[in-house]
Amino acid sequence: MTQDVEMKDHATPSHSVSSAVPSTLQHLKEIASLIETGSYSKEVRRIARAVRLTIALRRKLTASVLSSFLDYVLTPGSEAHARLSAYVPKVYVDDQEMEVDTATSAIQTPSKHLLPELDIYCYLLTLLFLIDQKRYNEAKACASASIARLKNLNRRTVDVIASRLYFYYSYSYELTGDLAEIRGNLLALHRIATLRHDELGQETLLNLLLRNYLHYNLYDLAEKLRSKAPRFEAHSNQQFCRYLFYLGKIRTIQLEYTDAKESLLQAARKAPVAARGFRIQCNKWAVIVRLLLGEIPERTIFMQRGAEKALRPYFELTNAVRIGDLELFRNVAEKFATTFSTDGTHNLIVRLRHNVIRTGLRNISVSYSRISLADVAQKLRLNSANPVADAESIVAKAIRDGAIDATLDHANGWMVSKETGDIYSTNEPQLAFNSRIAFCLNMHNEAIRALRFPPNTHKEKESAEKRRERQQQEQELAKHIAEEDDDDF
Amino acid sequence: MDPKLRDVSQLFERFKAAFVRNDYDTCTNLLSQLKVLLTEFRSLPPLFEETPNAVHELTLARDIYEHAVVLSVKVEDQDAFERDFFQLKPYYTDGRNRLPSSPQEYPILGLNLLRLLVQNRIAEFHTELELLSSIALENPCIKHAVELEQSFMEGAYNRVLSARQTVPHDTYVYFMDLLAKTVRDEIAGCSEKAYDFLSISDARQMLLFSSDQELLEYVKEEHPEWEIKNGSVFFQKAKESAPCKEIPSLQLINQTLSYARELERIV
Numbered sequence: 001m002t003q004d005v006e007m008k009d010h011a012t013p014s015h016s017v018s019s020a021v022p023s024t025l026q027h028l029k030e031i032a033s034l035i036e037t038g039s040y041s042k043e044v045r046r047i048a049r050a051v052r053l054t055i056a057l058r059r060k061l062t063a064s065v066l067s068s069f070l071d072y073v074l075t076p077g078s079e080a081h082a083r084l085s086a087y088v089p090k091v092y093v094d095d096q097e098m099e100v101d102t103a104t105s106a107i108q109t110p111s112k113h114l115l116p117e118l119d120i121y122c123y124l125l126t127l128l129f130l131i132d133q134k135r136y137n138e139a140k141a142c143a144s145a146s147i148a149r150l151k152n153l154n155r156r157t158v159d160v161i162a163s164r165l166y167f168y169y170s171y172s173y174e175l176t177g178d179l180a181e182i183r184g185n186l187l188a189l190h191r192i193a194t195l196r197h198d199e200l201g202q203e204t205l206l207n208l209l210l211r212n213y214l215h216y217n218l219y220d221l222a223e224k225l226r227s228k229a230p231r232f233e234a235h236s237n238q239q240f241c242r243y244l245f246y247l248g249k250i251r252t253i254q255l256e257y258t259d260a261k262e263s264l265l266q267a268a269r270k271a272p273v274a275a276r277g278f279r280i281q282c283n284k285w286a287v288i289v290r291l292l293l294g295e296i297p298e299r300t301i302f303m304q305r306g307a308e309k310a311l312r313p314y315f316e317l318t319n320a321v322r323i324g325d326l327e328l329f330r331n332v333a334e335k336f337a338t339t340f341s342t343d344g345t346h347n348l349i350v351r352l353r354h355n356v357i358r359t360g361l362r363n364i365s366v367s368y369s370r371i372s373l374a375d376v377a378q379k380l381r382l383n384s385a386n387p388v389a390d391a392e393s394i395v396a397k398a399i400r401d402g403a404i405d406a407t408l409d410h411a412n413g414w415m416v417s418k419e420t421g422d423i424y425s426t427n428e429p430q431l432a433f434n435s436r437i438a439f440c441l442n443m444h445n446e447a448i449r450a451l452r453f454p455p456n457t458h459k460e461k462e463s464a465e466k467r468r469e470r471q472q473q474e475q476e477l478a479k480h481i482a483e484e485d486d487d488d489f
Numbered sequence: 490m491d492p493k494l495r496d497v498s499q500l501f502e503r504f505k506a507a508f509v510r511n512d513y514d515t516c517t518n519l520l521s522q523l524k525v526l527l528t529e530f531r532s533l534p535p536l537f538e539e540t541p542n543a544v545h546e547l548t549l550a551r552d553i554y555e556h557a558v559v560l561s562v563k564v565e566d567q568d569a570f571e572r573d574f575f576q577l578k579p580y581y582t583d584g585r586n587r588l589p590s591s592p593q594e595y596p597i598l599g600l601n602l603l604r605l606l607v608q609n610r611i612a613e614f615h616t617e618l619e620l621l622s623s624i625a626l627e628n629p630c631i632k633h634a635v636e637l638e639q640s641f642m643e644g645a646y647n648r649v650l651s652a653r654q655t656v657p658h659d660t661y662v663y664f665m666d667l668l669a670k671t672v673r674d675e676i677a678g679c680s681e682k683a684y685d686f687l688s689i690s691d692a693r694q695m696l697l698f699s700s701d702q703e704l705l706e707y708v709k710e711e712h713p714e715w716e717i718k719n720g721s722v723f724f725q726k727a728k729e730s731a732p733c734k735e736i737p738s739l740q741l742i743n744q745t746l747s748y749a750r751e752l753e754r755i756v
Binding site: 217218219220253254255256341344346347350351353354357382384385386389390393394395396397398399400406407408409410411427430434437441444445 | 611612613615616618619620623635639642643644645646647648651675676678679680681682683684685687688691737741744748751755
C-alpha cells in the first residue's frame, strides 16, 4: 500500500532549501550538528527538527553523499563505520574525486566519541537510502541491526529517531512480504517502549502492530491488542490518523458502523493534504460504512481532485444502492470484483445486498399505497425459487425493523403502506433540535478548553495591576504624610 | 518410532473405534487422556519446535482435535465445541506452512461459522470470515454458512429453512435445527408487527408447525398476548401511538435548565 509513503512525503516542508547551492552533504552536516546540540542540551525538539529536515533531503541522497557523510560522522575504521558502510555501494571513481576534498577536510575534525543519537541517525539515513534504492533485503538486514542496537539504548533524545526507525523497519519487511516474521519483535519493542515511557515509540509501534495484524486480516487479535494497549494523547498527527484508520477498519468488520464511520471520517479529515493515497483509502471505507448505515454519501466525496478514478467503483456502487436495484448492484459488484478484493472490501460489499433491498423496498413503499407481493418481488428482482414467500418475509422483517411503515395482508397477498404521519406532531423535531444545541455547546466548551495562553501574560497583567495598586498606595502614603505635615503646622 | 507417539496413536485408534460405534462416553474419556498426552509434544503450538517427528505429531494432533470438534457436535456441547475449535485453529493458521492442508478444514470452519450464527455472534462471524481466502469462500461448506447469514439478515427465512435440506455435511444438522428455532422466534416477532391477523392455518404454515395444536401451545407459552378467535390469530399490537399525547415536561425542563446554565457560562 502506498499510503504510508505518501504520508511521509507530506512532511517534506517547503523549506527544502533551494537546490544544491550548499550541497546535500553540507545540509547533512548541519543536521548532524543539530542532533549534537540537541543531544547535549537534551532538547527533543531539536532532534525532531533534524529528522524532519532529513526527510526533505531524502530525494537527494546518493551513495557518494551518504558514504562521505558516514566518513564524517563515524570515525573510519571504527566498528560502527565498518558495519554501515558495508551497505553503501562503492562510489565511482569520478564521484569520489569530486567529494574527496570535503571528505578529507571532514575527517580533520575528529568526533571524540560517538553520540548514540548520531549512531542511530546514521542507521536511519542508510536505511532510507537502501529503501529508496529498492534494495530491500539489505534494508531488512540494516533495519534489524539498528533495532538490535536500539534495544540497548535508553535515552529520551533517541526516541524520535527510533520511532522513525521502527517505521522503516516494518516498512522494509512489508515490502518483501515478510510482515509476520517481525510481529514478535514489534511486540517486544512495544513493551520496551511502554516500560521506558516512550510515548511516541508506543504510538508508532502500536500502529505498526495493528497494520501487521490487519495485513493478515487478523481483526480479532488487532482488536484485543488495541483495547488493551495504553492510550494517551497523540504526539504525532500522522500516527493518530493511522490509528483512527485502523480503528475504523476493525469496527467496520465488527459491525459497529456508527463508531467506524466516525473514526474513518476523522482520519480522512485529519490526514495531511498531500497524503492522497491515505485519504482515498479512508474514503473508500467510509463510503461503504455509510452505505451500510443506510446513508448515501454526498457526490462531492467522489469528485475530489485526484481521487475520481480511484473512487469510481465506489461511486457506481453507491448509485446502485441509492436506486435500490439488485440487478445493477450485482453487475457493479461483478464488474469491479478485482478492485474490491484488492481493497479488502469484498466481504463488506456482500453485506450491502441487504441494504440494497431495503432501499428498494422503501422506494416501493413510498410510491405505492397498496401493492401485491408478487409485484414487490418482481420490482426487487429477487432471483429465488419462491419469490413471493421471500418477499413476504423480507417485507415483514423490514416492517419490524422500522425501515418501512406498512402492514401485510396475507389472505390477499398485498402490502398496504401507511400514511406517513406528521412528523411535527411527535417528539422527533425537539430531539433533533436538542442534539444540535448540545453539539454547539459542546463545541464551544471544547474550543475554550483547547485555548492556550502564553505562560507569562497572566503574570505580567497581574504585576501591572499590582504596580498600579502600589502606586496608589504610595500616593496615598504621600498624601498622608503631606497631611500630617500640614497638621504639624 | 517414538514411544510417546506410538502411545498416542494407539489411544487415538481406540478413540476412533469408539467414535464409529457412537460410544460417546468412552470417546470423551479417551479424548481427555489424549489431550493430556498431547501436551508433552514440543512440536505443537504454541512452541512449534522443530523436532524430528514434528510433521507426524502435528498431523496426529490436528486429527485428534478435528475429531474432538465433531464429537462435541455429536454430544451437543457448544462450549466444548468452542474450546476444541480454538485449540484446533492454530493448526490451520500458523501450521499452514508446516503441514499439508486437511480435508476436514473447510467443513469445520463452516461449522464454526454456523455456530457463531446460531449464537447470534455476528461480529465474530464476520471477523472469522475475513480470515478466509477467496478460494475458501467458494467452498460449499463455507458458502452455505455465508448464504445463510445473508438470508437471515435479509429476512428470507424460508431460504434459511430450506437450506437444511442442502447441508453439505451431516454434522451441520444439529446447528441447523438450533437455527430453525431461532428462525421461528424471528418470524413470530416479524408477523406480530407486520400483520393485523392471520388465519390459524396460515400462521401454522408460517411458523412451521405440523399441527394446530402445536401452534396453540406455542402461542400460549411464548406469546400470551396474541388473541385467537374466529379461526384467526389476532396480534394485539401495542402500537406506540405516533403523535405525542403529553408533553414530556420533566425532560424539557431539564434540557432548558442545562441550556441556561451553559449560556450563563458563555456570556
